[in-house]
Amino acid sequence: MSYNVDFETGTHPYVEKDLQSISERNQDDFQYSHPFKQKLLSWGVEARGILPVPPELRTDTQYNQIFFIWLSANFNILSFSAGTLGPVVFGLGLRDTCLVILFFNLLCSALPAYLTTWGPKLGLRQMCQSRYSFGFFGVIIPSIFNLASMCGFCILNCILGGQTLSSVSGGGLSWTVGIVIISVISLLVSFCGYKVLTWYERLAWIPVLVVYVVALGIGGKHLLNPPPAEPASAIAILSFASTIAGFVITYSPLASDFTIYFPPEVDSWKIFLYSYLGFNIPIITVQCLGAAVVVAAPSVPSWNAGYDNGNVGGLLEAMLSPSGGFGKFLTVLLALSVTANVAPTLYSFCLSFQVFIPYLAVVPRYVFSILATAIIIPLSIVGSTKFYDTLTNFLGLIGYWASAYGAVILMEHLVIRRGRFDGYDLRYWNSPRKLPTGLAALGACAIACALIVPSMDQVWFLGPIAEKTGDIGFEMAFTVTAIAYIPLRYFELRFRKLV
Template identity: 25%
Template sequence: MNVEKRSIDFIPETERHGEPRSLFFVWFGANANITTVAAGVLPVSLGLNLFWSALSILLGSLIGAVFMASHSAQGPRLGIPQMIQSRAQFGVFGAIVPLLFVMLIYLGFFVSNTLLATQAVAASSPLSSEANIVLLGLLCFLVALFGYKLIHRLQKMLSLVSVVFFGIATLFALALPIDAQQWTTQGFNLASFLASVSIAVTWQLSYAPYVADYSRYLPTHTSARQVFWYSYTGTVIGGSWMMLLGAILTKGVTGFSDNVGLHLLSVLGGGSLLAVAFVLYGQIAINVFNLYGAFMSTVTVIEPFAALKVTAKVRASFMLIICAVATALCTMAQDDFIQFFLNFIFFMSYFLIPWTAINLVDYYALRKGVYKIADIFDPSGIYGRVNWIAIGVFLATIVLEIPFMNTSLYVGPIASALQGIDLAWVVGLLFPACAYYGLMSRRGLVVIKPTKA
């Protein structure tokens, strides 16, 4: 298999291939890992019982995946990565603003995934924690280097194998002696419930910045409806299953949240070589998404300033640097991983949701999916260097969200007045959608005919 030739450039029809059903395996597999299981610990850590944890996970997953899958449907139509398409909203140079936040998210997830994997294999590996971190980073680098085709193949294999492994873990979890009151409607807390819904929504939205990267090679005539539903069902089933499993195991296994990976390994076979290999496979697979996405984002940031031809050597160099930085960050271990993870997910939502609102309103409501692809790569094109409306709305939304925030690091005055209810994600969705649509409609759009390049 050859190293992928394309990076942020348009995929011509002669290189398009595949079927939309492959996206089910991509996004089911993207969730089939211990990081998603760890996300299921969070509703319980907020004080919810299993009934309310399960309901919030399902509700949040169903809502969040709508936005995620709507981004996925853009891939075949446009044939370019998700974040470079943001140039149509923010301008060729202006798109760097949301890109910088997205790159922080990639690095944060890379650290989270690697730390969990390192914890899980610490007792089984003869290597030190630092050596395990470096080895994991190297494996991620090799897979991400080969790119699109290899990622799709590995995700399909992971999806099929994970059904067996996590099926066994689920049967074990359901057989645990858990208090029956955990499945009743008692102990409802609105603030915790809404926070848990927000976590599940954000979890699904975390795929949005790169979801179209994995559908952009599909033929242009591919049904947008099929792309949407295969992406949607894959991520909802995979994400909600793993998070529900994490919530149940948190209640049924003493100290589960202290070391999610190690406890999950004991459930999957007591640290057997097969179980360790499966856990590592899952963590490498999801970290490849983050490394691949970070590479795309880095090229998107640099490309307007320099004529950059992404050869195999250039690709390898960029990915190696990014992987080295991310791996170095992993050595800064967290004393309280779950609290760090909780704050990180809330942090993501405050930036991701305004970006997704602007992007989807522009694509579906304003431009109806019709873009001039060549101008997305041209600072002098119709999308311009900087769209101050998009940037202004994006930054204003972040400021407006501050009073509604509720994290362990900061609690806004409105969140305090609402007894801890965090409505920042609602503000982050509604305000930019309405403001961007209104301001851009007033300014007027250049009407163009559908084009491939």
Template identity: 35%
Template sequence: MVSIKGEESYPEKVPSVEVGSEESHSDTTHLQSKYVSWIYKLDDFGIETRGIERVSSEERRQLASSKPRYYQFVHVIGLWFSACGGLTSMSSFFLSSFLFGLNMRDSMVSGLIGMIIGCLVPAYCSTMGPKSGCRQMVGARFLFGQWGVKFVSLICIVGGIGWSVVNCVLGGQILISINHNIPLSVGIVLISVISLIIAIFGIKVVLKFQTIMAIPLFVATILFYVVVCKRTDYIHAANELIKEANYSSITTRGNWLSFFTLGYSVTATWGSGASDYYILFPEETPGYQVFIVTFLGITIPSTFVAVPGTLCGVIAYAYPPWQDAYNSFGVGGLINEVFKPWGRFGSFVVIILYISLICNNIMNTYSIAFEFQLIDVKLAIVPRWCWAILVTIIYIVLSIAGKEHFSTILSNFLPMLGYWISIYIVILLEENLLFRSSVKVRSLHYKEFDGTDDSNWNYNWANWDKPRGRTMGLAAALAFCFGVVGAVMGMNQVYYQGPLAIKIGDYGGDIGFWLAGAFTGITYPVFRYLELRKFGR
């Protein structure tokens, strides 16, 4: 292990085999040690052992040259549709009336607008993948530095595990509502194991599996529209019941803001790993194409499932059979009750929707493993699939422990992720727009270049594993702290209401992600300018 002036550096790297071969996945390097070298022999079985190493420009060109240019875009469109066009995205929108007391109009407006704004975050983050060849949080080293990114990685781990818990608990609810003799834990374990098997085989298998599953999920969602719309006459009754609750105007606005934050968090949180799925794209891929494909790839399926989810939740507020199913078995029970008139075929459609939870969970399991490798260089020696197994064990245990509290986990956990991702995207945007233009790079004399090419957003991506060739992360760390202050002042959760949030109606209104972004946006340029003047990197 080599260290430079107290900073971490990566151990010696050992070359792997050629990219695109049937026997393995890359010709770049694997971090190996004599103590774990035997683990890498699983390459022979097709398991992807590549971790956080950067994919070189040459390697990506070689891979892209063997297939038509549109091929990669087709796969990522399928990937996003399977991950976003299922029950995971839909689940939050069931809660607009039950938890937030919103009528049909307010539910649609707040949830959909928040969700669509959230899609802009991963769309922008994804453009980093082709330019850098790095995973999203590996690229975050150029913002937070070698040490700051460790904390950021821990946040991503918590976020990914939290989403996995949501998927597993909802899956367990679905199976137990179909067959009361099946323990909820069986549904949890089943989702977890299948997700793990697909995820450990790597990005190529993940992309193909997700693309194939996009078609049956699309059909299942259309059928969900059909069966839900048969009860739309109860929407008026639900609106009347909510009106009778006699919420004041300011209280309704507060609930509107809280549900808006929930909708935003559903899609914005993809930003922490969006570029992970574009690292095999050629460096020359236009950024606007990646942005548009990602934005539409997330927005269209998310909207497609959010609308019937909202309809179903509002109808259930006034339709006793659906409400009883929700009270007995949660969202999973509600979905099964909706399809009950269709008998066995309805149960089959529910199982297809159950598989959508696996599609979402695969991406969590795949990406979280990289965050462990960023915490310490010694952990990077251990292959990605080992961390995937550990992550799976963790969220199985947490899912079984929290299996009775699905709506609480969902409504309290997701906004917390929205706060963090707002801080990250503001720092990324300001770094790229204010400090990484060609003029700024040359005038501020970035030490990371030292005469090298300053293309690709003016990052020297070759320094992905060289601490002295990147920022120290002091500006990002300080701005992050101010962003946290903003989030605390505006958050509206069961366990804590910020001093500003509590003033919005009887139950408060969540404006945490707005304030987190604003506080970060004001402070980061000041701190970054000072950091550059002092350290030059």
């Protein structure tokens, strides 16, 4: 199949008039004609939203930047906090916590790493690719879940950043002001778009590495002899594993958003390897560090005081406090590290919102960064008082839908389309009547819910299966959805041919 994309919009009578305005020429006219927009573009601000990137514009050969995007996005306090959940919430010892972190991250990061390889081949954002299995209108449902997940991650990061800035100031700066500072900085980076974002992510991990090295140099001696732990139960291990899976597998719905400017001929193994290492190096190391520090905290009075009421920012500030003013400076850098996660998340939020409401595809991408920030700030302020409950419940829940989503996308590509990218007719990316109905995808996900719910172990609900096994909801979500999707999709193809 030729990769020369004809941006055809289809003939659906209800949406044809609006969607035809999303052709490349009309969108360019809409976005770039205003003098203010022209000025933004001259400064390097990216306006392109979900419009496919044709091959002649896929010219970025700096393939290692996808490694730095995932590295910086996960080399922060949120990864540290996720690691503390093993000992604090699930009662696991340090060894068991680190083993779960290691093996489940290695397993679950393979899915988003693989999906990043699709961007150069198709030139489509991740949720637009999903239209080839969920359909034009059906994909709105996973888009809603994706928007909620991205908002959740932004909220958690803003809370942590705000907590940490407040700890540095000795309480003189409130959590609320700290949250606003983190949100505004992240907005500025995401507003500018792809070029500025990739430049920022290439550098953002460096000061964080310095902070962690100094923290280990100062407090590493307290981590050498962790206290003995009770034997771990299978229920605790699987429940913590579900939380860890929710941390990384939810990158799948935005995986290829950052690789669509790479040329189609790039080797997929190279993009996969960069992404896989970009996920695992920061997540595994920082989560294990978080687990080790929180296990040692009760035996170090200053750490324990800083960690009062689950204040992770206070714990890190207490670790760095022996270095005086330099420690406070490093703590500020650590607080700002969350912007490297919030900024790319806001970037993908814009794209998912345009899939959620297709008629807004003519609106420049950066407008939605402002909208997302306006949503995130008040929600972060409200949720800041119950961080650990928010973190545990959020990571546990989002893993379910992301697993089901990943199963549909994989089965469509590997089984239905035989793993061939020329099996996607890119002319119809925006054509409701040419794309699948999405009933097979949504039906498979609905069937999976029958086993996901009884397999859930949450604070507010414990299913009968999970009561015996621990939380295996994300495993059920992936397996059942994958099995159910194939026959449902073949049945759907009897009435609508493959595009």
